[in-house]
Structures are given as structure tokens and as C-alpha cells.
Amino acid sequence: MTTEFLWQLPTSGDGRYGNSKKERRGERSSARHPYSEGVTDPRGLNFNYFDYLHQVARAAELAGFEGIRIPEDINGDEPWIVAGYVARGSRHLKLLTEFDASRGSSVYAAKNTVSYQRFTDGRFAWQISAGGNAQHRRSLGDFAADDEIIPRIEEFVTVARGVLTQAPYTFKGKYFEVLNGGFQGALANHKVPPVYLSGNSSEALALSARSADVHIFDAAGADEIRQQVDGLTTLARQHGRKLGFGLRIDIVARETEQEAIFDAHRFREQSANKNGSHAQLAGRHLWAGLSADITGANATLVGSYAQVTQALVDYASAGITSFLLSSVPHFEEAYRLGEYVLPAVRAQIARDQRRAA
Amino acid sequence: MTIDVFWRIPTHGEPSSHRNRTPHRGDWFPGDDSKAESGSVGKGSNGANYIDYIAEIAHAAEISGFQGGLIPSFPMTDEPWVISSLLARETSTFRFMIPFQPGFLNPVGAARMTASLQRATGGRALYNIITGGGGPAQLWWGDSASHDDRYGRTTEFLDVLKGVWNGGPFSYQGKFYQVEDAGLADPLSKEEYPEIYFSGSSDAALASASRHADYYLTWLEPFDQLREKFDRVKTRTQILGRKIKCAIRVDIIARPTEEEAWAEIEKGFNSLSREALDKFQNPDGSDSVGAARQRGNRPTTINSYKDLIIEPNVWSGFSLLRGGQTNGIVGSYEQVAERLDELVTLGADAFILASTPHLEEAYRVGEEVLPLLRGKTDTAILRAVG
Numbered sequence: 001m002t003t004e005f006l007w008q009l010p011t012s013g014d015g016r017y018g019n020s021k022k023e024r025r026g027e028r029s030s031a032r033h034p035y036s037e038g039v040t041d042p043r044g045l046n047f048n049y050f051d052y053l054h055q056v057a058r059a060a061e062l063a064g065f066e067g068i069r070i071p072e073d074i075n076g077d078e079p080w081i082v083a084g085y086v087a088r089g090s091r092h093l094k095l096l097t098e099f100d101a102s103r104g105s106s107v108y109a110a111k112n113t114v115s116y117q118r119f120t121d122g123r124f125a126w127q128i129s130a131g132g133n134a135q136h137r138r139s140l141g142d143f144a145a146d147d148e149i150i151p152r153i154e155e156f157v158t159v160a161r162g163v164l165t166q167a168p169y170t171f172k173g174k175y176f177e178v179l180n181g182g183f184q185g186a187l188a189n190h191k192v193p194p195v196y197l198s199g200n201s202s203e204a205l206a207l208s209a210r211s212a213d214v215h216i217f218d219a220a221g222a223d224e225i226r227q228q229v230d231g232l233t234t235l236a237r238q239h240g241r242k243l244g245f246g247l248r249i250d251i252v253a254r255e256t257e258q259e260a261i262f263d264a265h266r267f268r269e270q271s272a273n274k275n276g277s278h279a280q281l282a283g284r285h286l287w288a289g290l291s292a293d294i295t296g297a298n299a300t301l302v303g304s305y306a307q308v309t310q311a312l313v314d315y316a317s318a319g320i321t322s323f324l325l326s327s328v329p330h331f332e333e334a335y336r337l338g339e340y341v342l343p344a345v346r347a348q349i350a351r352d353q354r355r356a357a
Numbered sequence: 358m359t360i361d362v363f364w365r366i367p368t369h370g371e372p373s374s375h376r377n378r379t380p381h382r383g384d385w386f387p388g389d390d391s392k393a394e395s396g397s398v399g400k401g402s403n404g405a406n407y408i409d410y411i412a413e414i415a416h417a418a419e420i421s422g423f424q425g426g427l428i429p430s431f432p433m434t435d436e437p438w439v440i441s442s443l444l445a446r447e448t449s450t451f452r453f454m455i456p457f458q459p460g461f462l463n464p465v466g467a468a469r470m471t472a473s474l475q476r477a478t479g480g481r482a483l484y485n486i487i488t489g490g491g492g493p494a495q496l497w498w499g500d501s502a503s504h505d506d507r508y509g510r511t512t513e514f515l516d517v518l519k520g521v522w523n524g525g526p527f528s529y530q531g532k533f534y535q536v537e538d539a540g541l542a543d544p545l546s547k548e549e550y551p552e553i554y555f556s557g558s559s560d561a562a563l564a565s566a567s568r569h570a571d572y573y574l575t576w577l578e579p580f581d582q583l584r585e586k587f588d589r590v591k592t593r594t595q596i597l598g599r600k601i602k603c604a605i606r607v608d609i610i611a612r613p614t615e616e617e618a619w620a621e622i623e624k625g626f627n628s629l630s631r632e633a634l635d636k637f638q639n640p641d642g643s644d645s646v647g648a649a650r651q652r653g654n655r656p657t658t659i660n661s662y663k664d665l666i667i668e669p670n671v672w673s674g675f676s677l678l679r680g681g682q683t684n685g686i687v688g689s690y691e692q693v694a695e696r697l698d699e700l701v702t703l704g705a706d707a708f709i710l711a712s713t714p715h716l717e718e719a720y721r722v723g724e725e726v727l728p729l730l731r732g733k734t735d736t737a738i739l740r741a742v743g
Contacts (some may be wrong), residue, residue, distance in 0.1 A: 027544065049544075050477045054446065075542045078466070078473040084442025085477045088408075104462035107499040111432075115439035118384075118400065119408040138537035141465040141517065159499070179496035186370070186384035186393040187433065 003316055003349055005342055006067040006096055007060035007334050008295060008326030009053055009086070012076025016329050018270030024049040025329075049077070050085055056330045057086035060093060063338025067094025069324050071296065072129065074136070080112070087120050095124050096196060096324075100131030101152045102142035106159040106176045114164070114187050122191035127216070128153050130199060150203045151175075157195055157211050164192045196246060196322075208243065209235035214322050216246035219299035221282025222314040229319035246322035247315055250290070250300040253308040253327070253341055264290060264302045267328070285311055295326040305340040312341070313348045360701060360732040363454060364418035364426040364719055365606075365711035366411055368434035370396065373714050375610060375678050376624040382714065383407050388633075390433040407435070408443055414715045415444055415451045421723025425452025427485060427606065427709045431680075432497055438470065445477040453478065454554065454709070456485035459514035460500045460507065465539055467514075468521050472545035483552040485574060486511060488562060508561035509533070515553070515569040522550050554604055554707075567594040570601055572707055577607040577684040579667060580703060587704030602706035608675050608685035609712050611693040611726050615670075618687045619662075625678045626662035634659060637677050670696050679713060694729035701732060 015023030026047045035041050060068050068086070070079040083095045095116070103109060116124035130149050131137050137144065144152060155173040162169040167182025182188075197208045198216040208215040209232060217228055229245050236243050252267070254260040268290055281288050285303040301308050312323065327333035370383025378387035384399045384407055386392035398410035418426050428437035441453035453474070462470075474482040488511045489495050495502075502510055513531040517539075520527035525540020540546065555570030557563070566573050573590045575583070587603045594601040612618040638659070659665060665674040670688040675681065686696050697708060712718035 024544070048476055050445075077476060077545070078469040080438065081442045081470050081473040081477060084439055085445050087443055088447065099466075102463050103466045105460065105499045107497075108461035112436045112439050115435040118435065119406055119439065119443055121406070135537075138535075139465075139539045141463050141534055141536040141539065143535055176499060177496070177501060178499040179493060181497050181499065183432075184391045185386060185389070185433065187435075188393065 003321050003323070003346070004066040004094070005064075005323045005325060005345075006069045006094065007056075007063075007065040007337075008324065008330065009056055009060075009068045009070045009082065010076075010295070010326070010328070010330045011053070011071055011079060011082055012073040013049075014052070014056070014328060014330050018267035018328075019272060025052040025331075050082075052331070053077070053082060054086055054089050056334065057090055057093065059331050059334040060338075061090045063334045064342055065093070065334065065338065067096055067123075067125070069096045069127065070098060072098040072100065073296070074132075074140075083116070083124065087116070087123070093123060095120065096127050097124065098127040098129055100129050100142075101149075101156040101175075102131055102137065102140060102144065106156045107163055107178050107181055109156075110160040110163050111183070111187075113160070113193050114183055114190050117190040117193070118187075124191075125194045125196065127196040127198075128156065130204075148175075150199075150201075150207050153197070154207055154211055161192055164190070198246075198248075205232055205235060208232060209241065210239050212243050214244040214246045216248055216322070216324060217320075219247060219249040219281075219286065219297055219301075221286060222311070222318045224282065225315060225320065226318035233319070244321040245319050246324055247320045248297050248324045249315075250295050250297040251308055251325055251327045251333075251337065251341075252290075252300055252302045253305050253337065255305060255340075257302075257304045257307060260302050260304060264300070283311075295328065297326065305344070309341050309344040309348065312345045313352070316345070316349045317352060358706075358733050360705070360730075361424045361604075361707040362422075362727060362730075363452070363707070363709040364414075364421075364423040364722075365709055365715065366414055366426045366428045366440065367711075367713075367715050368411075368429050368437070368440070369431065369680055370399075370407070371679065371713055371715060373397070375621045375713050377628050382410055385433070408440070410716070411435075411440055412444055412447060414719060415448050417716050417719040418723075419448060419451040421719045422727055423451075423710075423719065423723065425450075425454060425481065425483075427454040427456065429681075430456050430487075432494075438474075441474055441482060442477060445474065445481075448478075448481075450481070452481045452483055454483050454485050456487050456556075458487050458489050458498070458500070459511045460489070460502060461498060464514045464517035464534055465521055465536060468518050468541055469545065471518075471551055472522070472541055472548045475548035475551070476545065480549050483554065485554040485556060486515070486570070487556050488565070508557070508559075508565040512565045512568055515565075519550065519569070522546070563590060563593055566590070567597045567599060567601065572602045572604040574604045574606060574709070576682040577605055577671070577686070579671070580699065583700070583705075584703045591704065603704050604707035604709065605700055605705050606682070606709040607711075608682070609693050609710055609722065609726070610685065610687045611690050611712070611722060613689065613725075615687075615689045615692060618689065622662050622672055622674075622687055626674065629677055633677060637674070690725040690729060694726050694731075697726075698731050706733075 013024045027049045070082050072079050079097045083097045152175045155175045159171050159176045163181045167184055168180035169182040171178050194213040196214045197212040252260050252264045279288050281299050287300045287302050290300040301311050370385035372378050372381045381387045381396035382398045384393050384395050386394040398405050428440050430437050437455040488507045510533040513533045517529050517534050521539045524546035526538040529536050552571045554572040554574040555566040556574045610618045610621050667673045670686050670692050672687050673683045675685040676683045686693050
């Protein structure tokens with residue numbers, strides 16, 4: 001399986017500082033006029049945060065990422081709309097779009113996906129998430145109980161794959177139903193979106209073993225990741241399946257380790273949870289508690305380009321095939337990683353694979 | 358007050374003229390949705406993609422003076438949410454009219470999508486809320502609510518959408534939807550609420566429209582019938598304390614002379630198969646009241662295109678030439694403009710026009726017909742009274 005690097009599109013805000021989540025570059029309705037009255041601001045109302053998101057997507061493509069992950073964040077813009085908005089500004093990027101199974105009809109999601117695939121040459125992909133805790137879900141009009149979340153995701157995926165690959169297709173489940181469905185003619189035979197799932201519960205892992213194309217793990221040490229990969233590989237084998245493994249992790253990479261540590265501390269000082277712990281999780285390069293309010297990852301790799309490169313190579317050898325990366329500010333950091341880290345990681349993975357072959 | 362004129366996006370491909378099904382544009386096999394065939398601007402021709410052609414039509418429409426366009430959604434079409442978001446960045450004034458059925462989306466999610474689309478386009482998104490036909494067609498989409506239930510659901514859907522729009526917190530206990538402390542986050546909550554065009558001809562539809570719609574949208578029907586319908590809609594909404602406007606979705610064929618316009622119809626009609634005519638007269642089952650109202654206006658035997666002329670400049674065979682509604686306006690530039698103005702005096706406040714091929718015809722109609730429209734000038738109103 002080839003390795004892919006996906007860059008995160010910061011759908012709810014991005015800026016230069018540790019509190020970047022509150023900043024939206026280019027947002028036209030910002031109450032704060034950034035210039036003094038003695039200086040003309042030529043922008044007027046011509047731009048907003050979407051213009052910046054477009055640039056981040058372009059940066060990911062130009063810097064050599066295989067795709068972007070468009071996360072669902074209730075404080076940010078809606079991922080399907082963002083995916084469409086950036087689609088025609090890129091030629092190759094996979095558009096991994098996050099949502100949860102309460103979004104509506106699975107048939108409708110599949111039908112919209114057909115148009116995305118037709119118009120992007122098959123670059124659209126799904127990340128289906130649990131959708132937050134029960135109170136959060138009720139604020140989204142979703143009153144499903146906790147133990148219904150996983151079965152509903154499974155039905156959602158089953159129905160979507162059904163109508164995308166068969167016609168007529170009929171299904172009657174607990175959450176979704178379709179009669180003589182499926183797409184014909186010009187709408188038939190388009191790429192079924194790769195399905196990325198996540199979650200640490202045994203139910204979530206069992207679902208991924210049955211249904212996921214890629215299972216995404218939270219950041220942890222390479223040894224722990226290797227155990228998780230091996231466990232899920234065994235589970236999937238029981239269903240005669242193989243799947244890919246993703247790692248959601250943040251990065252602070254600088255030319256020297258000292259610079260990286262300095263910047264990591266500065267981010268922490270600037271962030272909302274500066275009083276929380278920032279324990280080093282596994283080895284001295286994996287920090288917890290640094291990035292939660294910025295990008296949503298579980299942990300951050302902090303180190304020199306060479307150190308971060310080696311850490312990513314270690315994850316690859318533990319079985320990770322999809323790297324879901326982010327770092328603030330996402331525009332500048334896409335170029336930095338694309339120039340200083342990704343080429344070295346790719347070269348080393350290729351060497352390791354040749355040696356293993 | 359002035360009238361708004363929209364164009365339409367062909368989301369199902371289209372022939373390059375009304376005369377024949379080929380040559381065609383897009384990926385749909387002419388006349389048979391179960392097959393695919395790339396025509397010009399179809400997938401794979403010169404690396405072009407059908408979205409590139411749709412983008413050209415949107416540009417043509419905005420350059421030619423249309424407000425924007427209706428982007429139809431049916432089982433065999435591409436989807437309007439996708440098209441709108443893909444074209445957000447490369448259009449300037451084009452407004453995206455998105456038809457969708459409330460049953461297909463969670464209302465809070467729909468509010469988020471819409472607010473983001475407003476942000477992506479500078480406020481150019483609007484809705485065409487459809488509650489749908491019925492029977493097996495509805496189950497194809499995975500929707501099993503019965504006809505009258507569906508309008509109740511539409512009303513609730515729009516209650517929730519409106520409730521969360523400006524940030525909430527909003528709670529709601531409906532039959533179909535419940536939310537608890539819901540609301541869009543800043544800055545999504547600062548966007549303008551989308552204008553709503555509402556379709557549906559049954560009593561249940563009108564009850565729902567009177568509560569939430571800005572425009573009541575109908576296909577073209579015989580003019581007297583439309584006058585009665587518009588009066589009924591406007592009276593009904595006034596009782597509920599709201600004002601509603603009326604809009605007509607209609608195909609047109611406009612040419613320098615009436616003869617040239619009818620010649621298009623005649624050529625198109627003469628190229629039809631007997632089979633197509635038979636199917637036209639005996640369509641398969643659906644419980645759409647609007648579709649039945651259109652069929653009721655037709656003669657039972659059809660020997661010539663002229664048998665389908667139901668009143669001056671109105672031909673009721675358009676669905677023979679391409680998918681969609683049956684009635685359309687055919688005539689010289691002046692006649693088409695006059696008929697449209699007549700519809701304004703009957704109560705129309707907006708039009709969604711279309712003609713094949715949508716790209717070139719957007720320029721023609723924008724240049725030749727729209728400048729002749731009087732619309733809602735004071736003199737037009739005086740004429741109507743006098």
C-alpha cells in the first residue's frame with residue numbers, strides 16, 4: 001500500500017499564534033480594522049476566510065501533499081461546501097471530507113458524491129465520525145443514543161455503497177431505507193468514496209474491520225501504534241479484509257530541535273489551555289496538551305526536520321499508510337513540511353520497502 | 358418593485374438544439390437514462406468535464422443579465438449543492454437556486470451548509486424547496502413519508518432552519534424534528550437567510566408555503582388557470598398575515614420572427630418517434646398534482662405539433678423535446694416578451710426561463726427578450742387596471 005500525506009484544512013480558523021483557532025485570515029466582517037486611520041485598507045469586503053482556505057488547499061497541492069482533510073468543526077465552515085469550493089482550484093488533491101451519519105439520507109449523500117466524483121475525477125473521500133457527545137448531538141438535531149452511533153454509521157456506509165455500485169438496490173434497515181435505488185447511465189460506475197473511520201472502542205474497531213477502507217488512530221508512540229495496527233489487522237483478517245491505517249498528528253518542525261521547542265512553548269503560552277499539562281508521551285518528541293485547541297489532534301511531534309522525519313518513518317514502519325497532518329499556520333507550514341520533511345520521509349520509506357522486499 | 362429573471366442550468370446534459378436529440382452535450386445517452394454516452398463537453402472529451410460546460414452557462418447567464426439560475430435535481434441529474442460550491446469562486450453575480458427536499462438533510466446540517474455557501478458566494482445562495490412527488494419515486498431517494506406528512510415535515514424543517522439561523526439557542530419539539538439548544542456559530546450566524554422559492558400545488562403544499570415561502574413557484578399553466586392559482590395563493594397567505602410573491606418556471610423559444618420560432622418546434626416534433634408520442638400521452642404513475650394539472654390541458658389525439666398549441670404562443674409539448682415540464686412559450690422576441698408581461702399582470706413577480714442550448718440561448722434571451730420586458734413599471738400596472 002502506498003503512503004499518502006493529507007494536510008488539514010483549518011475550517012474554523014487559522015493564524016500565526018497558539019490561539020489561531022480564534023483567527024480567520026482574510027475574514028471580511030472582522031470588527032477590528034487592523035490599520036490605523038491614516039492608512040488605506042484596499043480590501044473592502046472583497047475577501048473572507050474562504051479565500052484563505054482556497055490558498056491553504058493550493059499550498060497543500062503545490063507542496064506535494066496527496067490530499068487535504070476537511071474537518072467537521074461546529075465553529076467552522078461546513079466541510080462538503082468547503083470541499084466543493086476548493087475542488088476546482090486543485091488538480092490532484094484527495095478531498096477527505098468529514099461528517100457524521102446524522103447528516104441526512106445516505107442515498108442523498110451518495111448522489112451528491114457522484115457529482116463530486118464526476119467533477120473532480122474521483123478525488124472525493126469520506127471520513128465519517130461519531131459526531132460528539134449526546135448533548136452536542138442534540139444541538140444538531142440528532143437524538144440517537146450512544147450505542148446507536150456505530151450501527152448507524154454501518155448502515156449509512158452499506159446503503160451508500162449499495163446505491164453507488166448496484167441498480168436496482170433495495171435495503172430496509174433501522175436508520176436508512178431505499179427501494180429500487182441506485183444510479184444509472186451517466187451517474188453509474190463512479191468511484192466509491194474511500195471510507196475513513198476512527199474510534200478506539202471495541203465496537204468502533206470491529207466496524208472498521210468490517211467496513212473501513214482506512215482506520216484513523218489518534219497520535220500515540222510508534223510502539224503503541226504498531227500494537228493497534230496489528231490488532232486491527234488481525235480483526236480485519238477474520239472478515240477476509242485488509243485496510244489502511246491513518247495517523248492524526250500535529251507537527252512543530254524547525255531547522256533545529258531548539259527552535260522547535262522554543263516555538264512549541266510559545267504556542268502553548270498563547271493558547272487557551274496553557275495551564276494544562278504538556279506531558280511528553282513517548283520519547284522526547286511527542287508532546288501532549290499542546291495542540292488541542294488549535295487543530296484537534298491528540299499530540300504533537302516537536303523536533304528538528306531530521307527528528308520529525310525519523311518519527312514519521314517509524315510510524316510508517318509501524319504500519320501507518322495515511323498521515324493526516326496539521327500545523328499552524330497551515331498555509332506557511334504546508335510549504336515548510338512539503339520542502340523540508342515530506343521528501344525525506346518518502347525517500348526513507350521507499351528505501352525501507354526496497355530492503356524489506 | 359421590479360421582477361427577477363433567472364436562467365436554468367441543465368443538470369442532465371442537453372441536445373445542442375430543440376430539433377434533434379443529437380448532437381448532445383454531457384454524458385447522458387440521448388433519450389435513455391440507463392445508458393451513458395459522452396457527447397461534446399462530456400467526460401473525457403479533450404479532458405473537459407461537464408462541470409466546465411455548466412460553468413460556461415453560469416457565466417453566460419450572469420453576463421447576459423440573469424439573476425442566476427435554477428439548478429434542477431432529479432434521480433438522473435447532477436446535484437445542485439455540489440455545482441454551487443464548485444462554481445462559487447469563479448462566478449460574480451450568479452445566484453445559485455438550489456432545489457432540495459427537506460427529507461434528505463438534517464435541518465441543522467442544512468443550515469450549516471447554506472450559511473457556508475452564503476459565505477463562499479457572498480450571499481448568492483437561495484432555495485427551491487420541493488416536497489416531492491410520491492410513490493416508488495420517493496422511496497428511490499430512501500424517503501417513505503406519505504404525501505400530506507411530507508408537507509408537515511417541510512414546515513417543521515423550515516421552522517428549525519430559521520430557528521437556528523441567527524445563532525439561537527433554539528429548541529424545538531416537532532413530530533419530525535427535535536433540537537436542543539441549537540444555533541449556528543459566529544460567523545456563520547451573520548449570513549443572510551436564503552430566499553425561498555416553494556413548489557407544490559396541493560392544499561397541503563399551499564399551507565406550508567404560506568408559512569415560509571418568499572415565492573410560490575409554479576410551472577406554466579393556461580393563463581386563466583394561473584390567475585386563479587396566484588389569487589388563491591396570495592389570498593391564503595394574506596389570511597396568515599404574510600405576503601407571498603409568485604414565480605413561473607417556463608421554457609421559451611424566441612426568434613426574430615414567429616415563423617422561425619414555430620419552425621423549431623415543427624422540426625423537433627417531426628423528428629419524434631411514435632413511441633415517444635405514446636409515452637407522452639400515457640405517462641407512468643406519480644401523485645404529483647402539478648404534473649396532472651399539466652396533462653389535463655392536452656387533446657387526446659395528436660397528429661401535428663399544432664394540436665398542442667393551447668393558447669396564443671403557448672405549446673404544450675416541450676417535454677417531448679427534452680425532460681421537464683410540458684408548457685412553454687414560442688414566438689418572436691416581441692411576442693415572448695408580451696406573453697411574459699401578460700403573466701406579470703396576472704401576478705407573476707419572477708421568472709425562471711430556459712431554452713436549448715442553454716449557453717447560446719442565455720445570450721439570445723438576455724440580448725433580445727429581456728430588454729423588451731416592461732416588468733412592473735408603473736405603466737404596466739396602469740394598463741392592467743385599465
